[in-house]
Amino acid sequence: xxxxxxxxxxxxxxxxxxxxxxxxxxxxxxxxxxxxxxxxxxxxxxxxxxxxxxxxxxxxxxxxxxxxxxxxxxxxxxxxxxxxxxxxxxxxxxxxxxxxxxxxxxxxxxxxxxxxxxxxxxxxxxxxxxxxxxxxxxxxxxxxxxx
Numbered sequence: 409x410x411x412x413x414x415x416x417x418x419x420x421x422x423x424x425x426x427x428x429x430x431x432x433x434x435x436x437x438x439x440x441x442x443x444x445x446x447x448x449x450x451x452x453x454x455x456x457x458x459x460x461x462x463x464x465x466x467x468x469x470x471x472x473x474x475x476x477x478x479x480x481x482x483x484x485x486x487x488x489x490x491x492x493x494x495x496x497x498x499x500x501x502x503x504x505x506x507x508x509x510x511x512x513x514x515x516x517x518x519x520x521x522x523x524x525x526x527x528x529x530x531x532x533x534x535x536x537x538x539x540x541x542x543x544x545x546x547x548x549x550x551x552x553x554x555x
Contacts, residue, residue: 411482411537414439415529417447418482419501425449425462431488434505438466441477446470463511467518478518480525482535483507504528504536512544521547 414437421435427450434450448465460468463481470478485505506528507515515524521541528536541547 412532414482415532418484421447426451434462434485436462436466436483438481439479440475461511463507464514467514482527482529484529501530516547516549
């Protein structure tokens with residue numbers, strides 16, 4: 409699967425986000441080594457702390473199905489204003505939406521920081537690519553605990 413296809417899946421997934429409190433919708437499409445894609449969205453909660461990010465939703469879905477080898481994740485996000493005016497099939501999202509610190513650490517648990525790619529998409533043709541090692545330098549991983 410190429411980056412544009414993965415970005416399209418992430419962008420289209422924004423409609424499934426549940427963000428009634430912040431109004432900020434995030435969607436992620438996670439590609440496994442065997443070519444399967446797991447989709448996740450942010451899911452907010454009135455108590456706030458039970459809320460979960462799109463990236464973790466995608467990872468947890470994949471891991472719960474037995475997946476452990478990941479190649480890249482594509483993340484897209486937008487505010488309610490974009491939802492109401494343009495939908496998700498065209499246009500450019502307003503900004504890059506990088507993963508939060510907690511999501512970066514979850515990625516580090518399951519991914520090789522040297523090779524895992526994080527794609528930030530504003531459209532299917534406007535994609536920024538970052539390696540996990542660059543967005544989470546000097547990270548703490550499972551090899552520290554399990555030598």
